Amino acid sequence: MLRLEPRLEASRTWAALTPVMAVAATMVAGAVMFALLGKDPLVAIRTIFWAPLFDPALAAYARPQILVKAAPLILIAIGLSLGFRANIWNIGAEGQYVMGAVAGGGAALAFYPLDAWWLFPFMLFCGLLGGLLWGLIPAFLKVTFRANEILVSLMLVYVAEQYLASVALGLLRNPDGAGFPGSRNLQTYESAHNAELIAGTGIHLGVVTAALAVVMVYALLRMHRTGFEIKLSGQSPRAARFAGVNQAVLTYFCLGTGGAFAGLAGIFELSGPSGQLSIDFNVGYGFTAIIVAFLGRLHPFGIVFAGLLMALTYIGGEMAQFMLNLPSAAIQAFQGMLLFFLLSMEFLTRYRIRIRRLERN
Amino acid sequence: MDFGAINPLTLIATMIVAAMPVLFAAIGELVVEKSGVLNLGVEGLMIIGAVSGFIVAVESGSAVTGLFASVFAGAALALIFGILTQFFHSNQVATGLALTLFGLGLSALLGQSYAGIKPPSFPYPDFGPLADLPVLGLLLFRYDALVYFSAVLVVAVWWFLGYSRAGLALRAVGENHDAAHSLGYKVVRTRILAILFGGACGGLGGAYIALIRVPQWTDGVTAGAGWIALALVVFSSWRPFRVVLGACLFGGVTLLQLNFQAVGIEINAAYLSMAPYLVTILALVAISGSGRRAALDAPDSLGKPFRASA
């Protein structure tokens, strides 16, 4: 019979292998799902995972797009991963992302059509601040009233979305937009445009910032006391108190960082690839980033790979939608499955499976 | 301002109907949490219940068949959560989130060709002359059958938890799983059953939205009701009748928002739509901040993984 035996120490080999196995299992399950939808599973999997990278006709468009999609995912996930490691569950990154975009975009539009060098950095600062403050609300309520941050941060997503709707239709609506909802397009507002740094590569300042954030967080976890405190509070809260960790400060730090990174991702997206504040500005990066953080096993470099992979499934999904008429929601279900497989395989890092014969008397 | 358009009795009756989805989901989650498990995937359970109930209702032409399908679908999805958390010891928070993300995706996928269809209508019990009573008729005898079922369900859960042997065992498992295990209670089995019940209730709550309250299918039709149900369980300090109270309050807020719009009170629609979520946050703060009493009612093993030591 099969027996599960707990390991004394988590296996590093399995820790690295499980995401790979989860992706493989998801491909198999996804293939079944596509077959049920009446599509050729092999073609679908190929379109999603292979075509955007290597198809000669598509790669030129798709590769930069992967970077464009991966950057906000990685930036948000890296911020969330700090909290998740410390057992602080910020799942409202979507709201922080929106508020970053609204605050930064609002700041830029307030000065329209000013042409000044400081406008762009000022806009980024306001975006960061918007996300930061939105993230600090659940932190404050948790520290002061012990209100559950999961529920508060999530409720604030809905609040932020409603707020976005109200400004897109009201305060920030494009006065020259012939009454259509949505703000002015920042892509046409040169001082506030987050343009590609190298044309045709998809690399904009947000991509660079995401890379920097990964390195910073890696260094923080590896070398700084705060990184140790984060890991310790997540693993054993009592030992953390014994080590003198100030839980309130840590809560503010984790939720604040998560919010600030999400806010930055929001303003980079708004001033670059998206351009316009509208009702459908947010497309769920804040939620997908949760998957990215877990798929990357909360490790900074793991998150980079996970973010790129997830972006690949987005772009591949778009292509499949376009070429195979696969519904867009399929890709969302696909991502959900990925997370399930990952979680179910994670037990391999903590248990070993032993096969042994049944005793017979 | 003109309140003339709002009849207070109609308001109460509609409030009760508005409360139903979160009431079902919350009463299920309450049982799950009493057994010591925190399932954050209620939103996913609800939306899967909504879509499967809707599809089966449309295909079979019977709303009641649809409801059964939603109960089954909710329980099936919850079973995935149960297996992952109880057998594979996966993190309950992460698994609950996965459930929601997966549920939202899958439901959008399944429901894409059902948008804009009107589902078969749901039966209303005929109370004959009772329904024509002044005041009481409107207040008590003109609901769909599920409203009456919800009342039965709440009383049943209250009795089960407080007065039945199995309910006592379930609370024991949630209170101290190691002690319950050493007395010979099956911790994992109890929790799986509770999770299945929670899933079935969540599915039913979702179906109520898609089949009765709205009634039609749109992507994300549950709009966060699952999360509000989770907050309600905390709000109610894990007591069934307080869940009813909380659900009605929530239903009331949702409704006021609609009614304010109807009578043309000049508040930006977006701000009104925020109200239910803001109220939930306020309620959470009020309950959590009050400290001691809530701590007494919270199941002591909530969210903690159980591993049987040999």
Added chain:
Amino acid sequence: MTGMFFRAQEISKSFPGVKANDRVDFEMATGEIHALFGENGSGKSTLVKTIYGLAQPDEGRMWLRGEDYMPRSPQQARAKGVTMVFQHFSLFDAMSVAENIALGMDQPPPRARLSEMIANTGERYGLPLSPDSRVGDLSVGERQRVEIIRCLLQDPDLLIMDEPTSVLTPQEVDTLFATLRQLVAEGTAILYISHKLEEIRELCDRATILRGGRVVAKCDPKEKSARELAELMVGRSFSAPARAASATEGELLLEASGLSLPPVSVFGTGLTGVSFSVRAGEVLGIAGVAGNGQEELAAALSGESRASGSLRLDGVELQGKGINERRRLGLSAAPEERLGHSAAPDMSLTENAYLTAAVRMRLSPGGIVDWSAARSFAESVMHSFDVRAAGPFSAARALSGGNLQKFVIGREILQTPRALVVNQPTWGVDAAAASVIRQALLDMAEDGAAIVVISQDLDELIEISSTIAVLNGGRLSEQLRVENVTRDELGLLMGGAKGLREVADAAA
């Protein structure tokens, strides 16, 4: 199989890496109190869990009343008349006494009838209890009553008691023994698990001794001295720690006055006006039954919780200072719970060394952690205290209880604090490690540190303390020279007597 009421033959059970039971044989007669004793980790718990149906052996057979007996669950064991009182109670704090008792019965009677039975049984065995009180509000002794009554209501033929006296005062122990003798007189067999040798000599008719999962001896404990029993248990002779003959006590170092703390949880204990003073070179022992404020006192001294009142180290007020500030000034602590409190189970020994040594050993100047310095410090702790582990990279979880305890105590000692507070320093630790730890604490005192040892093991405290005080219900008794006080007096203080005068009155 005839004659014997219960018999186990060649019971073996393995867990990953350990053979918990290795061909264990033993038998019991009706009306016998049979002691099963051995050190922690000798396999006692596994064996009784097998008898109670919580674990199934890999090999071996058991007989009860001459019939094959192999329960698959506690319910099956109870159906055959086997019940058990657990060391860590299987109780539910938020529920009433009656509900707790009903949970332990397979066919509980209706509530009213049950309450009546609780009252009757309580009266018969001198164990009064109110069925409607919430278990969380009861004292530890009363909680044990709940467990015992739960067993008695099922008319057991075999009652298993796992370390029942570790939570009782000496006087409560006497009451318990009286109850057990009454039960035996009525024909119940009792399997009594303990590592307290004096108790076993007083109570038990026969003894089976386990070491490393095997039966190493069977004897009549009344015919052996405690020392002989101890050597059977440990497998070698050992010496008591040496205290310098003329331990000189210096100036006043650590002084607490009026420390008070409200209870943290609903069912918790608080502290009320705790005062004591410890000189350099002095070991203050704090005795008391579990759950009387030991953890709260340890936390108030370490700085983990904010108590009111005053705490001075060498004249410097520590109140209002956090745990790391206290460490910097020279007050360190080692809490009771090793895994999850003193040490993070999944972190390496290096990380765990950094956990408390960051301040005094300056391991993270400017916030940047010097991991190589932390590793050298961990290595020096491992070296000085003979901590057996694969290396400083081993996870704390992978160490045995004794080795980890040596590590967490050694970690504090090597930082040379001026005062050290330890809670239950040798709980669940093998005899060899316990003796190393006690010696290290005495050596540290001799070097001029002030030491506070909180322990529920009265023998340990009498052995190493210079002064002793008793914690009861969150209040600390007056501080007495250890040579001026008897076990009985301490026992009465542990049971709630206010001071020596009252103790004297009780004795009169």
